[in-house]
Amino acid sequence: MKPDKLTVFEVFSKEKRFVIPLFQRSYVWNEQDQWEPLWEDISSRAVAHLDRLEKDVEGEVRSHFLGAVVLNVTKTPGRGIARSDVIDGQQRLTTLQIFLSALRDLSEELHAEKSDRELFKRLTRNPDCDDDSDELFKVWPTNSDQADFAKVVLAGSANELSITYADYGDSPPRLAQAYLYFEKALRDFLTSEELEAQIGDRFLSIVKAIKDSLQLIVIELEPGDDPQIIFETLNARGQPLLPSDLIRNFVFMRITDKESNRLYGTYWHHFDTDRVDEPDEDGENRFWHIEERQGRLLRPRIDLFIFHYLVMQTESSIRIERLFKEFRDWRDSGSLSNEEFLADLKAASGHFRRLISPEGDSRLEVFARRLRSLDTSTVYPLLLFLASIEGRPGKSAEVDQAVQDVESFMIRRFMWNLTTKNYNKFFVSVLAKAKAAHREGRSVASAIRAELLRSQEWSAVWPDDEGFEEGWCWKKLYVRSRPDRAVMILSALENASRTNKNERVNIQSGLTVEHLLPQNGELDDYPYASDEDYEREEDESVEEGREDMMHTVGNLTLLTGPLNSSVSNGPWPKKTRAMVEDSDLRLNAWLRNDPPRVWHEGKIWERSEELFELAREIWPRPDPAGDV
Structure with a gap:
């Protein structure tokens, strides 16, 4: 490797393109962790130069190191502009270009010296290029960011950029947010009444900081250097590389330039571009990059997907902290071509999306919705496999049966308060038996059922x-x-209570849990059950008996939020009348004809047993001596 210490001016003043390979991650820097510290670095050097200008004193301003950039210089065909692929430092280079674009646009609006305006243009555009040419840009980001980057750099002003992204409300793409942040920070610095210096000197102080004081270590790889190893060992400022970043790089760095764009566009592009209507609390609206909690894991969805996909493929328990290493070892030993692997990964991602964001009514998606409440992620590799064979001839009913069995296994254990600690190893063993049965042409559902019944x-x-x-x-x-x-x-x-005699009601409003015997009800309204109505445990007080039954299923129902609030602690007759009048749920229909005159522990037990008969139908357990 050949390192050089270059100023920001020296990096961008040459006619050159810094190209982010398509397999690199999208732009992820944010205000708190990166933009604000970077601006503090820049403004502190500019203020130091401004102080010397005001005092008319000589002497060097202490330089400041902004970080390292690793480049792989590539051959440029014909008369094309010189190009370097960015192995590390893409977030930093992209941000500096956005900063310089905001500075360039403000220099035009605030009528900076012509020489400064020309300098800022030279730092953000390669000369003699058409506006619709990629070679115009000093930095050219990865595929998913290219359109937004071009809009930001060519916007001309914060106002025009805000108009461009008006439909995004308060959450425009992060590249646009970066421009708006630096534009405001620069405007405040250039027009602040707290500084006595003229605006021309303020622009000059920034020029001097860029030319003399703000430095990068630029490392160019030499023949024999391995870009993959370099990429794996370096992190961007404050943003550690995700396993999926390393995996994407590992996969596409092995593919020739001729094929990489086609394969990326066909099989990986959706991971970087699929969007949701509502961004998360951090402003992230890319579906696969939104963080998802699964048990103890809180990771971007793409990392969780690849983790479960790899468990499915390897049939072994792995730690997500070792995801990249495990993936690399598995891929190195595999026989699939790059395209075969990417095609399989894309197909599996569609199945995983149905599991974490189910929209249909298939048996698999019904379970997926319930699984979110169970908060048990170790079953996902098995479900991924079942989803992968669901559409094959004759497999739909078999998959439905297997899913019902797995759900029954988990719900019954949940209701009996049994541990989930061994689930990771257990479901891997179930997965292995299911895949073996599939390879051998045997019933997958029978293999899964036998394994669930075995222990x-x-x-x-x-x-x-x-x-x-x-x-x-x-x-x-x-x-x-x-x-x-x-x-x-x-x-x-x-x-499950609905039959073909009932209307199919699509409940749009959120439902809340209501305690039929209120948690804070009056004893006059809800007297304790007599010994004849409810058999308590030996030495159990009436208070303890009520506490034991208060939160059990027999005392719970569902109501809309407004109805819940209106009846919550009211007397039993008033509560039942309101529920009969306003609730359309089958779960509450039993109150319409001859409801109990009182509600106490004995009635709760009776209702629990009645509901159990329905639960046994929803979550059956077969006779071990029988078959699917």
Whole structure:
């Protein structure tokens, strides 16, 4: 490697293009972590130069190091502009170009010296290029950012940029946000009344900072240097490389330039460009880059997907912290061509999207919605495999049966408060048996069912009806920190209660959990059950008996938020009248004809047992001696 210490001016003043390879990640820098510190670096050097200009004193201003950039110089055909591929430092170079573009535009608006205006143009555009030519730009980002980058650099002003992205509201693309941040910071510096210096001297101070004080270490690779190794070991400022960044680089760096654009556009482009209507709290609106919580994992969706995909492929438990290394080892030992692998990855991503963002009513997607409340991610590799064979001839019903069995296994264990600690290894073993059955032409559903029924250990037992009923009637289903789990169970009961005689009602409003026996109800309205109505445990007080039953499924139902608030702690007769009048749920239809005159622990137990008969139909457990 050949390192040089260059100023920002020296980096960008030459007629040259810094091209971000298509396999690099999109722009990710933000205000708090990068833009603001960078502006502090720039403005501190500019203020130091301004101080010397005002005092008319000589002497060098201490230089400031902005970081390192690693380049791989490429051959330029014909009369094309010299080009270097950016191996590391793309976020920094892109941000500096946006900063310089804002500075250039303000120099025109605020009538800076002609020499300064020309200098800023030279730092942001290669000469003698048409506006529609990629060679115009000093930095040319990865595919997913190119359109936005061009709009930002060519906008001409913050006002024009805001008009361009008016439809985005308060969350324009991050490249546009960067421009607006630096434009405001520069405007405040250039027009501040706290500084006595003339605006011309303020522009000059920034010029001097760019020319003399703000430096980068530019490292050019030499023949024999391995760009892949360099990429894997370097991180951008404050933004560690994600496993998916390393994986994308690993995959596409092995593909020739001739093929890389086609394969990227066909198989990877959607990972960088698919958008959602509502961005997350960090302003991220790219579907695959939104962070998702699965159990203890909080990662971008693309990392979670590749993690589960790799477990599915390898049939082994891996740690997500070692995802890239595990992927590299697996890919190095694989036989698929680059295109075959990318095609399979893209197909699997469609299946994974159905699991984390289900929109349909297939048996798989119904389970996927319920699975979010169970918050157990270790089953995803198995579900990915089932989704991959679901569309094959004769497999739909088989997959539906397998999904129902897996859901029954997990729900029954959940209701019996059994541990999930061994699930990672257990579901990998189920996956291995399922894939083996598929390869051998045997029933995948039968293989999965046999594995679910095999163990009698607490860590992997599939509870029978007796155990399921015990957990069902006694489990404190409602927990304030996770009300979604109670909503999930009750919603499943609601859906299963509907028959072909009922209208298909699409409930748009959110449903909340209501305690039929209120948590804060009056004892006069809800007296304790007598010993005849409810058999308490030995030495259990009436208060303890009520506490045991308060949050069980027999005392819970679903209501809309407004109805819940209006009836919550009211007396039983008033509550039942309101629910009969305003609730259309089948879950509450039992109150329409001859509702109980009182509601206490005994009635809760009776309702739990009635609902259990429905639960047993929703989540059946087959006879181990039977077959699918």
